[in-house]
Amino acid sequence: xxxxxxxxxxxxxxxxxxxxxxxxxxxxxxxxxxxxxxxxxxxxxxxxxxxxxxxxxxxxxxxxxxxxxxxxxxxxxxxxxxxxxxxxxxxxxxxxxxxxxxxxxxxxxxxxxxxxxxxxxxxxxxxxxxxxxxxxxxxxxxxxxxxxxxxxxxxxxxxxxxxxxxxxxxxxxxxxxxxxxxxxxxxxxxxxxxxxxxxxxxxxxxxxxxxxxxxxxxxxxxxxxxxxxxxxxxxxxxxxxxxxxxx
Numbered sequence: 726x727x728x729x730x731x732x733x734x735x736x737x738x739x740x741x742x743x744x745x746x747x748x749x750x751x752x753x754x755x756x757x758x759x760x761x762x763x764x765x766x767x768x769x770x771x772x773x774x775x776x777x778x779x780x781x782x783x784x785x786x787x788x789x790x791x792x793x794x795x796x797x798x799x800x801x802x803x804x805x806x807x808x809x810x811x812x813x814x815x816x817x818x819x820x821x822x823x824x825x826x827x828x829x830x831x832x833x834x835x836x837x838x839x840x841x842x843x844x845x846x847x848x849x850x851x852x853x854x855x856x857x858x859x860x861x862x863x864x865x866x867x868x869x870x871x872x873x874x875x876x877x878x879x880x881x882x883x884x885x886x887x888x889x890x891x892x893x894x895x896x897x898x899x900x901x902x903x904x905x906x907x908x909x910x911x912x913x914x915x916x917x918x919x920x921x922x923x924x925x926x927x928x929x930x931x932x933x934x935x936x937x938x939x940x941x942x943x944x945x946x947x948x949x950x951x952x953x954x955x956x957x958x959x960x961x962x963x964x965x966x967x968x969x970x971x972x
Contacts, residue, residue, distance in 0.1 A: 734807040736786075736800065737771040743793035744769075747903065747923075757923065758792045760785055779808075792923060886961040888926045889939040891917040893947065897931035912936065923961070930955040940964050 744754055751769075755762040764785055767775045776782050783801050790800040890898070892912040900908040902922040912918065920926050930936055933949015943964035949955030 733771055734803065736803050736807070737769045739795070739800075740765075740789060740793065741769045743795055747793065754789070754792065758788050760788060765789060773804075773808075794923070884961040884965075885921050885923055886926050886959050886963065887919065887921045887941055888928060888959055889917065889919045890928070891915070891937045892935065893937065894935050896935040898936070899927075899929040901927040925958050925960050927958045928956070 744751075749757075751762045751765055754760075754765055758765070764776060767773070768782075768785060768789055773779075773782050776785065783804065786800050786804055787797040790797040888900075890912070892898075892914055894914050896912055898908065898910065898912045899906070900918075900920050902920055903924050903926075907920060908918065928938070930949060931954055932951065933953055933955040934947045934951045936947065938945040938948055940959045941961070941964045945964075948957070
């Protein structure tokens with residue numbers, strides 16, 4: 726489904742501005758989103774018709790917006806209002822060729838003349854093909870539903886790195902998120918703060934054992950050693966519950 730060219734709606738400019746604020750090139754954004762750089766460039770210049778189709782445009786917008794720290798639903802909403810359509814339609818289904826009907830010919834009764842023999846023959850062919858490629862269970866004659874394979878270049882929503890800290894006593898803290906100094910000062914006793922980044926969060930404590938840390942949902946207890954500074958950089962794959970992190 727081709728997406729029509731439209732006048733600029735401001736969406737591309739918002740994406741470019743968000744990327745520039747993070748100091749990212751298109752190539753860096755491409756690696757972070759796993760989307761081709763030319764696709765991201767098309768989104769930033771609102772050349773939607775150069776993308777594979779409307780369904781992909783919406784999916785790419787959601788991924789890119791999440792990566793840039795924007796609200797995916799709001800970004801897609803702006804796009805939908807601009808093209809004047811609602812949610813993405815289902816994939817088109819091939820139709821049988823039309824049959825010309827004369828002005829005096831009666832319309833066929835679909836209920837009485839539905840080609841059941843043809844439908845049954847197609848069903849048999851599908852079942853035989855499924856059995857040939859091993860989709861049928863040996864212990865069950867019912868066909869196993871096929872899992873559709875994902876089309877190429879479908880975006881993977883990026884994870885974020887989340888760090889929560891609670892001070893057990895007053896302690897000097899410095900936090901740098903994605904290369905930007907976010908907090909530097911004294912964290913008072915029982916004070917709690919949370920930080921989230923797209924790539925990494927660097928934590929520095931003047932003294933270890935004075936802050937309870939939680940990274941990506943995993944409690945690290947009170948890291949470090951007394952009267953010794955503690956410093957560590959956490960990434961978005963660290964301590965993930967699914968085991969994909971480095972721990």
